[in-house]
Amino acid sequence: MWIDEAKIHVAGGQGGDGLISFHRTKYNPLGTPDGGHGGDGGDVILEATRSMNTLLHFSHQVHFKAEDGGSGGPNRRQGKRGKDLVIPVPVGTVVRDLYTGAVLADLCEEGMKVVVAHGGKGGRGNSAFVSNRWKGPKIRELGEPGEKRWLKLELRLLADVGLVGFPNVGKSSFLSRVSRKKVKVAPYPFTTLEPHLGVVEVDGKSFVLADLPGLVEGAHEGKGLGDRFLRHATRARVLLHMVDLAGVEGRDPLEDYRAVRRELEAWDELRGKPEVVAGNKVDLLSRDEVARRISRFRAAGVEIHPISVVTGEGVRELLHLLVRKLEEVAKEIPKAAPATRTWKLVPRKGFRVSREDGIWVVEGREIERLGRLDLSTEDARAYLEEELERRGVFRALRRAGWQGEPIRIGNIEVEFELEG
Secondary structure, eight states: OOOOEEEEEEEOOOOOOOOOOEEEETTEEEEEEOOOOOOOOOOEEEEEETTOOOOGGGGTOOEEEOOOOOOOBTTTBOOOOOOOEEEEEETTEEEEETTTOOEEEEEOSTTOEEEEEOOOOOOOOGGGGOOSSOSSOOOOBOOOOOOEEEEEEEEOOOOSEEEEOSTTSSHHHHHHHHBSOOOOOOSSSOOOSSOEEEEEEETTEEEEEEEOOOOOTTGGGTOTTTHHHHHHHTTOSEEEEEEETTOTTSOOHHHHHHHHHHHHHTSTTTTTOOEEEEEEOGGGSOHHHHHHHHHHHHHTTOOEEEOOTTTOTTHHHHHHHHHHHHHHHHHHSOOOOOOOOOOOOOOSSOOEEEEETTEEEEEOHHHHHGGGBOTTSHHHHHHHHHHHHHTTHHHHHHHHTOOSOOEEETTEEEOOOOOO
């Protein structure tokens, strides 16, 4: 089964907890703080590979989580970093945030990787909190949770030429004839339900041809196979637009061409894409009738190339034309500009306070780190209160109207007695 869409949930590994530990000796019965830090959680990474050509795997497994970081140990031992989880996806996969629709990555080349969920940072052990004020602190940080998010994966086939057109115009038969790819064809009304790829060789040159699902009017609005067809067409460098020149099913071939063009024009990514038009089934028409129909297309400003997939008439000439078209397109592609790095300054020491449903919320990178403290010890609670006072958080809360209500900092919610 061929699947080109999937929804998955990814979660980075939880950071390991820091440790409260003391190294005690005969001459130092109180001990020296030596609790180690927790290891960072692993990341979830998507990697493009050509060994896959479908997203079928994700219909069986939806949830993916990287390994958690290890807890810190005595003697300042660092916890083990969690292993990254690398998930292979087919080349051509577009990664989106499920809820916002924002594109996170376009994995269009073999080996491309993207981190879709970062692991949480490991917590510090009590050895990190030693100071003149705290000689033997019973203070530690808990590991930070890893990022969690729902993703939508969209597979867009990577092909040099995308074969488009109404159902039953002979696209699958054409692919079977010019490549080694064998796809289902039939003499009764039938349309391809999934794209097929084939490699076409012409005089020592080759290109990848994709037979895309038959299009119907209104596809850009979701009718028929809808945007699933159009999505795959966006990857092709050149479109081979095939029509039934004989009008076997009673349709007007020129009107068919215009209907498909309207669907293509409705997508910005397809508007203006290079196109070659082929009129199939000329073996069912007399030469005079073929000439008349070609003239009708030319009068409409469309250059059409007559072929017969059944007899092979005009097929080789069409393949040569496609090779020339691909070479022209390659010359027109500008060289990619060197990658630039943009630095974004993020304030580390600033914070802001706000009120939500009766709870005061303090936000800021350094302040939120205090929310990782393990408040099960008196030392940790005292340390938190001192830090909030030292950093001016209490002063800002009082100015904002705080009257002793609960305060949320990162992952914790605490209450303090209001002085005075």
